[in-house]
Amino acid sequence: MGETVKYILDEAEMPTQWYNIVPDLPAPPPPPLHPGTHEPVGPEDLAPLFPMALILQEVSSDSYIDIPGEVLDVYRQWRPSPLYRARRLEKALDTPAKIYYKYEGTSPAGSHKPNTAVPQAFYNAQEGIKKMTTETGAGQWGSALAYATALFGIELEVWQVAASFEQKPYRKSMMEIWGATVHSSPSPLTAAGRAILEDDPNSPGSLGIAISEAVEVAAQTEDIRYALGSVLNHVLLHQTVIGEEALLQLEKAGDTPDVLIGCVGGGSNFAGLSFPFLREKMAGNMAPVVRAIEPAACPSMTRGVYTYDFGDTAGMTPLMKMHTLGHDFVPDPIHAGGLRYHGMSPLLSHIYELGLVEAVAIDQTECFEGALQFARTEGIVPAPEPSHAIAGAIREALACKETGEEKVILTAVCGHGHFDLAAYDRFLSGDIEDHEYPEGKVSEALSHLPSW
């Protein structure tokens, strides 16, 4: 029936610092390298792209970084976000496990992305930047940054993956409502885009291509900066507000997690949830299993190679050591557009190599089934991305049913699915299928890895 168990925090309990996991790790992550010299890139190499405050966060060795008051002011619009106990789902699964979920869907953009979009816009504004560029796939990141730049008076140009630009026009409308200009990528506006279009005038685009375009424009123009919505250290850093709040909320619930389960695309939502718990794990205060769920169609952690690769298709970014399926690998179209990225955050890749987290790939039909069960019990319609986390949590809860273990499972629903109803529509009509692991395409892409 109607039982809701919600753990809220006072505004006064909202985190005032972001947590930087790097200094706590037993070994430092390998540095990004300049593609020409193979030397570690320095802050000056990144200066054409990012404001200095973000570059310093990217390489910081401080464990905690103060959240500026102006950012807290905006965070307070929807933070602290609620933590729920999924009692109705537990009952439906008939599991002895306890399932908690942190919900980020109440932000104005409907996902966790504003947690980093807001500080990124703030630091750019603070350094006098009047215009930014970015890429977006399904549009979660583009709309979050459009929201944040609108608040801080910054102009925004977004390159949106052509397939999504055509198929999901409403996300574009959302970005435009907040004042952003949106281009279909590949576009004739950049050298990177023109090169792709010359090869294939009907290219559906990819996140890697869109990054190349947005980076190119920012790099070539003195007073334009670029923003990335995942992958980089400073992005993961900003998302740690999720985990810090969840830690406090679970404490109020009187529970300690046995298993943390999150979805991974570039890694920011997963890192945001898990890093504060990994701190406690490394300090010996708890011992949760920490599990990343990735889509079977784009399994960079479970099937990718751990090596230096580009973050974009055209090879304009520094080389980053990460789990990658090859920078020119174009994943099959699946509905969790936010998880369709060829690589994985270098920091999260490193932590995976250290054995602090594990990874599992799940097919999209299992994820949609889990999402539907979640919606009908918990009442929240999740986006396709967190449906991976939900499917992972359901697997764990059903395993507990077998063993009788009363495990405490913590997961994160990083966005609502109100923009993804066409995908649900197709699932309900039986028109969604699984994608086999694209062995051949990955081998081909991996044969193009940069030499270094």
Added chain:
Amino acid sequence: MGETVKYILDEAEMPTQWYNIVPDLPAPPPPPLHPGTHEPVGPEDLAPLFPMALILQEVSSDSYIDIPGEVLDVYRQWRPSPLYRARRLEKALDTPAKIYYKYEGTSPAGSHKPNTAVPQAFYNAQEGIKKMTTETGAGQWGSALAYATALFGIELEVWQVAASFEQKPYRKSMMEIWGATVHSSPSPLTAAGRAILEDDPNSPGSLGIAISEAVEVAAQTEDIRYALGSVLNHVLLHQTVIGEEALLQLEKAGDTPDVLIGCVGGGSNFAGLSFPFLREKMAGNMAPVVRAIEPAACPSMTRGVYTYDFGDTAGMTPLMKMHTLGHDFVPDPIHAGGLRYHGMSPLLSHIYELGLVEAVAIDQTECFEGALQFARTEGIVPAPEPSHAIAGAIREALACKETGEEKVILTAVCGHGHFDLAAYDRFLSGDIEDHEYPEGKVSEALSHLPSW
């Protein structure tokens, strides 16, 4: 810049009673009449349609009605909802006025409708009902009731206005995600639907027609009940949690409202916000102007006749004394589908007649302009319905700029616009126009008023 001013409440401060304004009014509202006998309808007349607990609320003379624990349990999923001070909008308008807004968009269905959908599903479940019917226009109400019935294990059949069924397929998906069955209305499934289809096989439908269909099915089947998302006393009653919370929150903000502004379709959101403040006004504790904003294309309060009319097109409901444009008036298609109803809540109509509230009609382009300015300053994309309230608040704030008055304005954003991006898209492309008041169509419809 980023300044957010939010007033939250502890769960312990969430209202535990609904407020019934009827006993506090200087005169009782005229009763609904049986269309055949012209005698007041009694509880037994309504029993085929509603569970007895709701019928008793419909006619209650108690000032306060306890909210059942099971309902509070679900309310707590998103309540108490936040009250914001719109500082960034105030700055953009350069007004000395203070603008506060109560935000209901964080509910699982994205609007205020679950405030009544949840108790309606609960009382039906409590009386053993296994199946319910309802109508929906754009889909806000249908999806809210689908959410609520999913939680309480009740089957739901929804008749959705054909024009919306075709043009807004995603709302249908949302209802289906929560397990409801959705029919396009007029449908061949009912006598009312077949009669309309015989006249016009391509009828776009209307809310009045869809009500006829849902009522017909419930009335003819012993164990099926019907639910209405606005208009009736018990629906308005359930929505008073909005105003009770806002009253407390404004008190915490240290302010007393000079002007309350809400949008009206059937009246439930407006009543929910304003009734607790009207109680304080009638008690002499404050003296706010209370203003309803309706769409110029469907101005039942400002241009309708105050008389007995049917709530539906086919004439199956009791006769209700209300402001009406005629039960077979079909409003022009505007984007605020939730405000396209020929009548107005009888209780709110009565209160309007008593002079306790005033009404203004605003065209949709002014509403979209206000919504865009709101989105770009406050960061929240409102649904087209509350864009009417926002446009009204902006008018008032700009008037204050002229006079220099530091008025305290309270308004309500009763839902987010994430499902209405196609409408914004058309507005941004210059493809939205105002609709002249349809004098001829209304005269025609008013000539069909029932005799009584």
